[in-house]
Amino acid sequence: MSSNRLLLRHPSLRRPRQRSHPQWWRHQLLRSFGTPRWYDLQSKRGSPEPPTLNVQQLQSSFSSKGLSLDEMVTLSGAHSIGVSHCSSFSNRLYSFNSTYPQDPSMDRGFAAFLKTKCPYGGSNAETTVPLDVVSPNRLDVRYYKNLRNHKGLFTSDQSLWSDPSTAYIVKENANNHAEWAAKFGAAMVRMGSIQVLTGNQGEIRMNCRMVN
Numbered sequence: 001m002s003s004n005r006l007l008l009r010h011p012s013l014r015r016p017r018q019r020s021h022p023q024w025w026r027h028q029l030l031r032s033f034g035t036p037r038w039y040d041l042q043s044k045r046g047s048p049e050p051p052t053l054n055v056q057q058l059q060s061s062f063s064s065k066g067l068s069l070d071e072m073v074t075l076s077g078a079h080s081i082g083v084s085h086c087s088s089f090s091n092r093l094y095s096f097n098s099t100y101p102q103d104p105s106m107d108r109g110f111a112a113f114l115k116t117k118c119p120y121g122g123s124n125a126e127t128t129v130p131l132d133v134v135s136p137n138r139l140d141v142r143y144y145k146n147l148r149n150h151k152g153l154f155t156s157d158q159s160l161w162s163d164p165s166t167a168y169i170v171k172e173n174a175n176n177h178a179e180w181a182a183k184f185g186a187a188m189v190r191m192g193s194i195q196v197l198t199g200n201q202g203e204i205r206m207n208c209r210m211v212n
């Protein structure tokens, strides 16, 4: 049996019938991680896009899959849960550019906090930090509020606020949880239907970053 079918048979991933049910959204999120589609969205090489991209680069990646600018910003709200390894953002703390070792667009207190978790040259490769330090276990619009407070973890996150072409969407999402949640659900469903692989055309990765 293919691993895709195995996943779909797993009772914890059976699709709850109603969209209003929180499990339904959880299912959609897991579904998009559990198949190759999400990683295909991220890169043709099969490994995720670097978190150092700017808005133009992100937009080009998303639009190549038929996703709009609004959907890109809305889907990025998934960074309201989960964790990141230090290596995904430590350049912003220690080696940003030749003028600023620390990214000046990052809140100083936030940077100081991150440095305690990810000390220069001293962090364990397994160390992780929540993507949303304020409400790490809740899928909410705090991610966007963090961006407004210059507490986005990745350059790609923070650039959504620093770039005027997306800042207004960040603002809108930050101010309206219900509207964002509805857009997020719809965008997740759309993303879930991009280049669907079935049967043994694809696989469920054991390690998100690598082909099995």
Ligand code: HEM
Pocket (backbone or CB within 6 Å): 048, 049, 050, 051, 052, 053, 058, 075, 076, 078, 079, 081, 082, 083, 084, 085, 086, 087, 088, 131, 154, 156
């Ligand atoms: C906009 C482009 C995106 C980039 C550049 C990006 C990049 C990243 C990076 C670098 C990490 C942390 C990896 C690590 O260090 O362990 C991460 C984690 C995560 N991303 Fe994204 N991401 C993007 C979009 C998305 C989207 C669209 C979703 C879902 C709709 C998503 C959901 C997540 C989740 C849930 C985690 C946490 C995973 C965990 O806790 O293990 N990301 N992302």
